[in-house]
Amino acid sequence: MSEAAAPASSMDRRLIDQFAEMLAAERGCALNTLLAYRTDLNSASTLLGxxxxxxxxxxLVRLAASWAELATSSVSRxxxxxxxxxAFLVDEGHxxxxxAAALPRPGAQRGLPRTLSHEDVNAIFQRLAERLSERPDVANLRLSALIELLYGSGMRATELVSLPREAVRVDQPFIILRGKGGKERLVPISDRARHAVIRWRExxxxxxxxxxxxxxxxxxRVRLFQIVRALAAEAGIAPERISPHVLRHAFATHLLExxxxxxxxxxxLGHADIATTQIYTHVGTQHLEELVNSRHPLVDETAPKP
Known part of the structure; x- marks a missing residue:
């Protein structure tokens, strides 16, 4: 394979652009990360004609073979x-x-997902309640419905913003979502989330x-990302710590805890493979370790001398 073979096609460029937009809007990826991803994807597109x-x-096996002389960190990236x-292409139905199972895994550990503490979430909802009390206008009613659904159901940003008008019903404690690969799933929603949506829908x-x-x-998704960060900032949470996807992680982590x-x-969560869901067990283990080290009754005791 030669990088001079052919430039990225117009379809590849369009999908790479959409992918970068998703990373910025849903995941809050930094500019340098987005540039690195674009470079790697455009290079792969060129190599694949x-x-x-x-x-x-x-x-992908042939593509990976062309990385043979690269450092492990570069292959991992x-x-x-x-x-x-x-994963994005499947998610969006392309x-x-x-x-991707054919790609190498050069021993790099998968990082734990960013999440929020219960205190963080309480601060967000406290600020949301204050805004609704101060001014229950259209903007705040929409904000309430969005945040309640994000944290109360764990749906993806794309699933949330594209919900049909009648997706939530007064007498139905769940939503039927069409997720990755067009697969449908039932997602229970809380009474308070349902109430917030019904108020907004009016x-x-x-x-x-x-x-x-x-x-x-x-x-x-970009506007949703901006809305979520603005509310979090009002609640005293650093903007780089939150995104719609982080609220999805918080939903999963807190349920598991x-x-x-x-x-x-x-x-x-709509995961096709439970291995994807298992990442949250590591978050839970981290929580338990912190709990033992801070709350165990013997934590302050001096160990007995032999």
Missing amino acids: GRLAEATRDD KSSALRRFF RADDP TVPPESPYLFPSGKSFLS GGADLRALQTL
């Missing part, structure tokens, strides 16, 4: 970029399969097909 989005497992890109034009309309379409079954959590 401008057909990265259509790559097969065999294509390139693999990570491609794994996330293909392809039905994910060939302000939505009856002809709107979406629960969170914006112009001729629905609220963008509360005793939720891992299989049930997999269903709620």
